[in-house]
Amino acid sequence: MHHALTPVLPPADVREARRQLNNSGEVSTELLGPLLARSWQRCASAGLQPDGRTPGTPHASAAQLARALELQRDLLSHARPVMEFLHEQTRDTDSMVILADAQGMLLHALGDDHFIDRAERVALRPGANWHERWRGTNAIGTALQEAQPVSVHAGEHYLERNGFLTCAAAPIHDPTGRVLGALDLSGDHRGFHRHTLGLVRSAVRMIEHGLFQSRHGQGLRLRLHAQRDGLGSLTEGLLALSEDGWLVGANDTALKLLGLGWADVAARRLPDLLALDTLQLLASAHRGLRQPQATQTRDGRSLWWIAEADRQTVASLRTPVPAPALPPAADALAALDTGDSALRAALERARRVQGKPIALLLLGESGVGKEVFARAVHASGPRREQAFVAVNCAALPDTLIEAELFGYRPGAFTGAHRDGAPGRIREADGGTLFLDEIGDMPLAMQGRLLRVLQERQVTPLGGGKPVPVNIQLMCATHRPLREDMKAGRFREDLYYRINGLALQLPALRDRQDLAELVRRLLGEIRPGLATVLSPELATLAARYAWPGNLRQLANALRTACALMDEREDEIGWEHLPDDLAEDLRQLRERTASAPGAAAAEGTLRELERQQVEAAMALARGNVSEAARRLGVSRNTLYRRLRQSGH
Numbered sequence: 001m002h003h004a005l006t007p008v009l010p011p012a013d014v015r016e017a018r019r020q021l022n023n024s025g026e027v028s029t030e031l032l033g034p035l036l037a038r039s040w041q042r043c044a045s046a047g048l049q050p051d052g053r054t055p056g057t058p059h060a061s062a063a064q065l066a067r068a069l070e071l072q073r074d075l076l077s078h079a080r081p082v083m084e085f086l087h088e089q090t091r092d093t094d095s096m097v098i099l100a101d102a103q104g105m106l107l108h109a110l111g112d113d114h115f116i117d118r119a120e121r122v123a124l125r126p127g128a129n130w131h132e133r134w135r136g137t138n139a140i141g142t143a144l145q146e147a148q149p150v151s152v153h154a155g156e157h158y159l160e161r162n163g164f165l166t167c168a169a170a171p172i173h174d175p176t177g178r179v180l181g182a183l184d185l186s187g188d189h190r191g192f193h194r195h196t197l198g199l200v201r202s203a204v205r206m207i208e209h210g211l212f213q214s215r216h217g218q219g220l221r222l223r224l225h226a227q228r229d230g231l232g233s234l235t236e237g238l239l240a241l242s243e244d245g246w247l248v249g250a251n252d253t254a255l256k257l258l259g260l261g262w263a264d265v266a267a268r269r270l271p272d273l274l275a276l277d278t279l280q281l282l283a284s285a286h287r288g289l290r291q292p293q294a295t296q297t298r299d300g301r302s303l304w305w306i307a308e309a310d311r312q313t314v315a316s317l318r319t320p321v322p323a324p325a326l327p328p329a330a331d332a333l334a335a336l337d338t339g340d341s342a343l344r345a346a347l348e349r350a351r352r353v354q355g356k357p358i359a360l361l362l363l364g365e366s367g368v369g370k371e372v373f374a375r376a377v378h379a380s381g382p383r384r385e386q387a388f389v390a391v392n393c394a395a396l397p398d399t400l401i402e403a404e405l406f407g408y409r410p411g412a413f414t415g416a417h418r419d420g421a422p423g424r425i426r427e428a429d430g431g432t433l434f435l436d437e438i439g440d441m442p443l444a445m446q447g448r449l450l451r452v453l454q455e456r457q458v459t460p461l462g463g464g465k466p467v468p469v470n471i472q473l474m475c476a477t478h479r480p481l482r483e484d485m486k487a488g489r490f491r492e493d494l495y496y497r498i499n500g501l502a503l504q505l506p507a508l509r510d511r512q513d514l515a516e517l518v519r520r521l522l523g524e525i526r527p528g529l530a531t532v533l534s535p536e537l538a539t540l541a542a543r544y545a546w547p548g549n550l551r552q553l554a555n556a557l558r559t560a561c562a563l564m565d566e567r568e569d570e571i572g573w574e575h576l577p578d579d580l581a582e583d584l585r586q587l588r589e590r591t592a593s594a595p596g597a598a599a600a601e602g603t604l605r606e607l608e609r610q611q612v613e614a615a616m617a618l619a620r621g622n623v624s625e626a627a628r629r630l631g632v633s634r635n636t637l638y639r640r641l642r643q644s645g646h
């Protein structure tokens with residue numbers, strides 16, 4: 001698609017489209033083209049009035065803006081100089097250069113004083129939010145929504161009051177394809193120039209180049225270009241590769257050269273893309289060859305390349321990681337499958353990324369078996385002969401996490417062991433590091449951990465030489481990390497590092513395989529004996545909410561078996577731990593007093609009420625937003641709110 005050449009729509013067509021919108025609420029794709037029509041349609045569906053104001057539009061406080069700037073440090077440091085350059089190019093053209101974050105919040109703006117005054121009147125200033133939901137069709141919000149470069153000229157803006165603007169924006173991607181924000185050039189509509197979008201796209205390319213270099217300054221990198229002389233220029237393609245040849249980062253140009261999309265990052269290996277392998281790249285990087293060499297894509301096109309790697313990567317590549325010829329392991333992942341479909345889906349997805357440098361993030365309530373799951377992934381993967389090191393971030397006091405994870409040199413701090421310690425990360429070298437309750441890791445430690453993951457080396461406390469490490473990372477949390485991230489409690493860059501693939505493990509009450517699980521667990525606890533639950537307990541167990549999930553179930557069964565006589569084979573009330581027996585008795589009484597369907601319906605209604613409340617809380621009382629989260633229309637949500645007494 002040639003976005004840079006996006007034609008400006010004839011003003012008469014735009015006027016006609018607006019007339020149709022005002023008269024009949026219809027959005028005309030014919031007049032607006034597909035992209036603008038989609039955007040107008042979204043605005044209309046969200047209930048935005050073209051001539052109206054949007055009460056409740058968020059505007060960040062100074063403190064919120066400062067926190068957003070802090071979270072986006074990396075992006076800002078690369079964007080600022082480019083924005084200054086762009087501002088320089090467009091000086092005195094009644095325009096401004098704007099950087100927004102991925103949610104549409106404006107972070108930084110540079111512009112001509114005269115124009116800034118006018119822009120302020122429509123809240124085009126840092127802290128304001130230009131998400132489509134609030135400002136209707138606009139270059140920033142629409143580029144973010146569509147994840148592609150967009151220019152929006154004059155009356156193409158959905159809100160009439162923005163009609164004096166002409167804007168061009170392009171999304172900024174990090175090397176894994178995540179949208180970090182958007183860069184925008186806005187000005188008076190009379191100053192429109194059709195090269196503006198091209199200019200913005202080049203500027204974004206510069207920012208993405210910088211982001212790539214800082215994320216992948218270490219490790220193995222491949223520069224690509226269709227022309228020999230293009231290497232080293234801003235138009236080159238960049239790839240970052242893991243030791244075993246997986247694509248772990250890229251820029252947009254490289255993906256285009258190879259006919260790939262962002263979804264291919266972390267999903268493809270170099271030999272599938274080019275007639276090259278990592279050893280060749282390594283040999284070339286090792287000899288410091290700066291001469292471009294030629295290769296071919298899988299569909300026969302010629303490309304020029306140069307490989308680069310730091311010394312440590314060169315060394316690690318010479319001692320190949322896990323040999324594939326391991327003895328076949330009993331399939332620990334398959335063993336976890338007791339018939340629940342949600343769990344089975346998670347197991348299958350985990351299996352697909354096994355052995356790849358993709359960080360797993362396991363989500364789920366306490367006790368659902370996140371650690372057991374992580375151990376099974378490790379035990380059935382290529383690193384199974386190496387260490388599995390589990391660290392519970394919540395169980396360690398803040399002051400100790402650092403030493404525990406990163407290790408320390410002798411005498412690094414008071415109370416340190418005389419000989420120092422290598423730290424858990426180094427213990428996991430070659431194997432898997434499992435960070436449980438990662439959401440509880442203090443912010444300062446998050447920064448250090450991020451550096452280890454980026455640089456793949458650890459510097460112990462108290463100084464010393466950095467030590468290279470090669471770990472498979474798995475993390476777990478029961479916290480809503482995305483919310484923590486938005487609230488500034490969890491670093492966004494770390495979140496995306498640890499979240500190569502997020503898997504939600506189902507709560508026990510939602511699983512369909514309780515009976516089979518119980519049978520399996522009892523078989524493990526009392527092998528060879530056909531132990532069963534009494535029919536009444538089996539029925540109650542199926543209805544119980546199991547707040548402690550598998551941990552609670554496994555413990556209860558272990559206790560019960562310990563209390564059983566050797567000749568007994570049925571677990572009854574007398575074998576249950578007291579607290580569980582109490583809960584189950586209450587459950588029995590409740591069901592007896594409100595039998596059958598009535599009880600089930602009551603529980604459902606209660607569940608629904610809780611969901612509605614949670615969605616409203618997350619949306620901070622905004623009904624449209626809450627409705628979107630729940631996947632229902634606003635009217636339905638209003639009805640439900642009335643029903644539950646709001």
Ligand SMILES: Nc1ncnc2c1ncn2[C@@H]1O[C@H](COP(=O)(O)OP(=O)(O)OP(=O)(O)O)[C@@H](O)[C@H]1O
Pocket residue numbers: 336364365366367368369370371372373436476478521550551552554555
């Ligand atoms: N598939 C399973 N088979 C048998 N027991 C299991 C299984 N999964 C979990 N358990 C039991 O539940 C306990 C808790 O599991 P695990 O520690 O993996 O949960 P978790 O989700 O990591 O909990 P937390 O969030 O509290 O750390 C285990 O010690 C084990 O006794």
